[in-house]
Amino acid sequence: MASSNKKISKRDTGKLLNEWSQEFAVFVPSRETGVATMAKWDGKDTSFLDWHRNTVIPPKANFLPAMEEMFNFQRDKEGYHIELPPQDKHKQLIFGIRPCDAKALAILDMTFSDSYQDPYYLSKRKNAVLVGVGCTKAYDSCFCTSLGISPAESTDVDLMLTDIGDEFLIEAITEAGKKLISRSRGLAEANEADETRAKASKEAAYQKVTRQLDTDNIKQRLLANLENKDYWEKIAAKCLSCGVCTFLCPTCYCFDINDELVKQQGARFRSWDSCAFPVYTEMPMENPRVEKWRRVRQRVYHKYEFYPMSFDVTACTGCGRCIRLCPVNWDITQALNNLPAKV
Amino acid sequence: MTITDISHRRKFLAQGNVYLPHIVIIEKIIDETPGVRTFHFNFKDEKLREEFSFESGQFGEYSVLGIGEAPFCISSSPTRRDHLEFALQRVGKVTNALHRLGVGAEIGFRGPYGNGVPLDLLQGKNLVFVGGGIGLAPLRSLIWNVIDNRDKYENIDIIYGARSPSDLCFKYDLDAWNKDKAVNMVTTVDKGDENWTGKVGFVPQVLEQAAPSAQNAVAIVCGPPIMIRFTFPVLEKLGFTPEQMITTLEKRMKCGIGKCGRCNIGNLYVCRDGPVFSYAQIKGFISKEY
Numbered sequence: 001m002a003s004s005n006k007k008i009s010k011r012d013t014g015k016l017l018n019e020w021s022q023e024f025a026v027f028v029p030s031r032e033t034g035v036a037t038m039a040k041w042d043g044k045d046t047s048f049l050d051w052h053r054n055t056v057i058p059p060k061a062n063f064l065p066a067m068e069e070m071f072n073f074q075r076d077k078e079g080y081h082i083e084l085p086p087q088d089k090h091k092q093l094i095f096g097i098r099p100c101d102a103k104a105l106a107i108l109d110m111t112f113s114d115s116y117q118d119p120y121y122l123s124k125r126k127n128a129v130l131v132g133v134g135c136t137k138a139y140d141s142c143f144c145t146s147l148g149i150s151p152a153e154s155t156d157v158d159l160m161l162t163d164i165g166d167e168f169l170i171e172a173i174t175e176a177g178k179k180l181i182s183r184s185r186g187l188a189e190a191n192e193a194d195e196t197r198a199k200a201s202k203e204a205a206y207q208k209v210t211r212q213l214d215t216d217n218i219k220q221r222l223l224a225n226l227e228n229k230d231y232w233e234k235i236a237a238k239c240l241s242c243g244v245c246t247f248l249c250p251t252c253y254c255f256d257i258n259d260e261l262v263k264q265q266g267a268r269f270r271s272w273d274s275c276a277f278p279v280y281t282e283m284p285m286e287n288p289r290v291e292k293w294r295r296v297r298q299r300v301y302h303k304y305e306f307y308p309m310s311f312d313v314t315a316c317t318g319c320g321r322c323i324r325l326c327p328v329n330w331d332i333t334q335a336l337n338n339l340p341a342k343v
Numbered sequence: 344m345t346i347t348d349i350s351h352r353r354k355f356l357a358q359g360n361v362y363l364p365h366i367v368i369i370e371k372i373i374d375e376t377p378g379v380r381t382f383h384f385n386f387k388d389e390k391l392r393e394e395f396s397f398e399s400g401q402f403g404e405y406s407v408l409g410i411g412e413a414p415f416c417i418s419s420s421p422t423r424r425d426h427l428e429f430a431l432q433r434v435g436k437v438t439n440a441l442h443r444l445g446v447g448a449e450i451g452f453r454g455p456y457g458n459g460v461p462l463d464l465l466q467g468k469n470l471v472f473v474g475g476g477i478g479l480a481p482l483r484s485l486i487w488n489v490i491d492n493r494d495k496y497e498n499i500d501i502i503y504g505a506r507s508p509s510d511l512c513f514k515y516d517l518d519a520w521n522k523d524k525a526v527n528m529v530t531t532v533d534k535g536d537e538n539w540t541g542k543v544g545f546v547p548q549v550l551e552q553a554a555p556s557a558q559n560a561v562a563i564v565c566g567p568p569i570m571i572r573f574t575f576p577v578l579e580k581l582g583f584t585p586e587q588m589i590t591t592l593e594k595r596m597k598c599g600i601g602k603c604g605r606c607n608i609g610n611l612y613v614c615r616d617g618p619v620f621s622y623a624q625i626k627g628f629i630s631k632e633y
Contacts (some may be wrong), residue, residue, distance in 0.1 A: 275604065
């Protein structure tokens, strides 16, 4: 019995991407800039098909770039003239996004479409197609399964690919995904044996995530420790306030807005910002988070207490970057698992 | 009475790109104190001039293009609409740039943002305004709003203080309210000078002495964080419940619309859910961070 899913050999995946490149700006995992990120595909290199896990820079950067021009302006006799930067007409297709990072985009969507629409993020997001690829290995720092995410399954993508040896099983998750499949050439029908292999592959991936975050009553436990200064001071002691955990977090979205001016021409930019920096909350007369423990606490509470209060979802997907890439091995799972039960 | 839901989230129908500033023109500049100026301004676009509306307590993002953007409340009253006003102290990059501008200069404006003061909950009440320094800016929008609809409200008490006589802002308003028989006005300074004949003392202490009744009253408090912090306990002592205390807060609000992240108090964003809060809403959360 044939399943409704498709498959493609890894050898032919490059062809498929080439075909998609006619319609989309295709982004794939790449180390071309020295750091693993989602970069524009060069049309040749397919080495990323052998990658097992998420990139260093999360795909949020494709929608909320580290730095982005908001508008530019000129001044003449009549006053100021404000113009939007030219928009990239190409739709993005992100190939190889992992379930944790796809979920993170779904979480970011809530902030950027709440009340006021954020035109920069949403215009890129609405035009994008996400092709997920399941993880086949996990980092020691990965803990997605504790947050209800499977490393090889996702409903936050349009297409989901599962590694079944020399081939990928392709599942259409959304209508857009179905349409993309129906107009793509070179896809074979998946059979029952493929489905069985995919199931085994997903289960194996799930078992590879070993780190556990204790999420039982986490909101209540956090609330009870809100004013537990001793605990947060101890936890924050080794933090360098470098901000890497937030910059590379797939759900962190804080940004700063700054202007640049050369002669009568200028532009306004936004750029990633971080609650790890004292200047982030600095005001002329006062700064509510001068002390480091308050900033560390803010990051933890924002993800596990405040964001759930606003949007009913934890703003963490267990991607593990903030643990793995921290220069002093600060560990959010440790911070949460060791929360004192009684204060 | 409950005003804990004053920051209910609304659906906004901002048209187009919400980050693009409108150009407004400075029409008049008033020196309030050595470091504080009030700017009267109006939209360059005729249509916006007609259509723009706001509520007391709401704020805008003002920018000197090329220098940067900063949030300030609209300090004029929606009942007086031939122009808009904002007041600011010269402290940083943007405020210094704004202070260098003259009449006729064009600046960027986005807004109005935030929730405004819930006027419907103030109607029929005794109102106690407690202000400090430039914190009078959002209060004066509300005070004029109330005075212009005087029959809708009961007694009006205003307790306002500044560090020194020269730091008192909006002296023309203080004079007008002093003369207004329907307003009980107390002005105080932390430290007087040779010409000062009025009260000397910190705002919370003077409030305690003035002891306005909590009966059928709402207190609206705005000033430096330290003043707000010391004012709430005094109001509680006078019998005000947390629901009877309203404040408007200030944070480093960059985007103004709940996206950029930095202005939170617990799960509330000052820009999105405030800047007007009841004390009941914020008292439980991170006591030192507001």
